[in-house]
Amino acid sequence: MSFPLRTALVSLSLALFACSSAGQYGYSRTYSPLDEEEDFLDGTRELDPVMVERAPQTWSKSRISVFGVVKERKQAPGGATDLTLSMRALEPRNLCDSMDEETCRVTISEREHAIVHAIVALKGGDDLGKHAVAPGSLVRVIGKLSQGVDEDGSYVLQTEYLRHWPRDYYVTTAERDSMRQ
Secondary structure (H helix, E strand, O other), X not given: OOHHHHHHHHHHHHHHHHOOOOOOOOOOOOOOOOHHHHHXXXXXXXXXXXXXXXXXXXXXXXXXXXXXXXXXXXXXXXXXXEEEEEEEOEOOXXXXXXXXXXXXXXXXXXXXXXXXXXXXXOOHXXXXXXXXXXXXXXXXXXXXXXXXXXOOOXXXXXXXXXXXXXXXXXXXXXXXXXOEO
């Protein structure tokens, strides 16, 4: 193989490796939004229940993002699904089993900050099958707050975007002792 051809192939390989994504489940040292997720993030705010209480009109106009562990999944009107979420904070760095990014997992706080309901339209593997959204799954939902609250007093988010990690595809800060940052 000639030197220029070998150099070109090495350069191409490095470029492809540099462009590799963290994949659907975010196997990287820091959180990596998917391309579609990025489209929804412009102007989005992380839900702050205390601030919503103080300025509900302002928050009702904004697109809201929530990371939450599914506590309950039930049918909602119109064929939608009502997910009861244990709201969690996303950690700035993911925990990893080794120095290899393939061992890194999206990491959230072990502590619940609030309960939130997300009304979602589940499709494909998120709705049915081995990796369907179920209690113990982690989701990131982006949408708008509904008027009023659920019967349990929790805020309700009408979801425009959902990203899902099945149980065991993410970790909490409780696993910090057995994993690295």
